[in-house]
Amino acid sequence: MEIKFSKDIYKKRAINETIKVFNELAKFGTKENKNNFIVKITDIDKDVESVIKDEFCNYVLYLMKK
Amino acid sequence: MKNNNYKSSFKADISLYPIESIYGASYVFVDKVYIFLEKDAKGNVIINFKAKPDTTKKDLDKIVGEFQNELLNYTLRHSLSKTNKIIRQRIIERALYSSIGEEEDIWSDEEEVK
Numbered sequence: 399m400e401i402k403f404s405k406d407i408y409k410k411r412a413i414n415e416t417i418k419v420f421n422e423l424a425k426f427g428t429k430e431n432k433n434n435f436i437v438k439i440t441d442i443d444k445d446v447e448s449v450i451k452d453e454f455c456n457y458v459l460y461l462m463k464k
Numbered sequence: 465m466k467n468n469n470y471k472s473s474f475k476a477d478i479s480l481y482p483i484e485s486i487y488g489a490s491y492v493f494v495d496k497v498y499i500f501l502e503k504d505a506k507g508n509v510i511i512n513f514k515a516k517p518d519t520t521k522k523d524l525d526k527i528v529g530e531f532q533n534e535l536l537n538y539t540l541r542h543s544l545s546k547t548n549k550i551i552r553q554r555i556i557e558r559a560l561y562s563s564i565g566e567e568e569d570i571w572s573d574e575e576e577v578k
Contacts, residue, residue, distance in 0.1 A: 407483065407501045407509065452498035452514060459499055463491035 399439040399451055403458065410435055412461035420454055470515035470524045474532070475508050481539050486511065488538035489531055497527050 403413060413435055417426045423446050427438040442450055476486060486509055490499050498514040513531070515524040 404501070404503050406503050406507075449517075452500075452516075455500050456494040456498055459487070459490050459501065460494050463487045 399442070401437045401439070401451060401455060402434040403437070405430070405433055405435060408435060408458060409462065412458045413437060415461055416454060416457045419457060420450070424450060470519065470521045471513060472524055472528050473510055473512045474528070475504065475510050476535065477508050481509070481535055482542050483509065485535055485538035485542050488542075489534040492534050493527065493531050497524065497531075 410430075413428070417428070417437070420426070422443075424442040425440045427440070429436050429438075437454070439450060439454070446453070486501065490501070490511075493499060497516060497519070500512040500514070502510045502512065504510055511531075513524060513528055515521070519527075
């Protein structure tokens with residue numbers, strides 16, 4: 399599972415903070431290219447498998463405002 | 465819990481809706497809907513909505529409408545904040561300057577008594 403966050407919209411700090419919060423639920427890998435921060439999610443807890451991607455994105459967005 | 469695949473999106477012209485306004489409106493709605501932001505080739509922000517479990521299509525449409533209203537609200541607040549920034553600064557400067565002025569008056573009175 400992979401999420402591409404546009405660098406024009408999302409901040410690395412918010413993504414890093416979100417990874418810390420979600421750390422217990424899955425394994426996270428990060429990389430970036432010219433336009434995007436890319437988050438790879440593996441070993442996802444079965445209980446949250448269907449929602450983790452969406453919840454992760456929401457949390458990053460929530461932190462953008464703070 | 466019923467999962468669904470209801471989605472919606474709209475494009476926000478960045479020249480009309482500052483990104484800070486989009487963040488602000490999104491902050492209000494992240495507990496009701498999943499939101500993901502992308503940019504198109506022209507630099508506009510595409511706001512993607514995905515319904516949370518047990519949300520009907522009708523609910524999602526309502527949420528998107530409310531989001532658009534909230535976006536307008538935040539955009540207005542952002543605009544007013546920018547306009548009033550100078551006025552706020554002047555008020556603070558005046559308040560600080562006034563308090564300095566009061567101390568000088570007290571010293572003047574003592575000299576007069578002497």
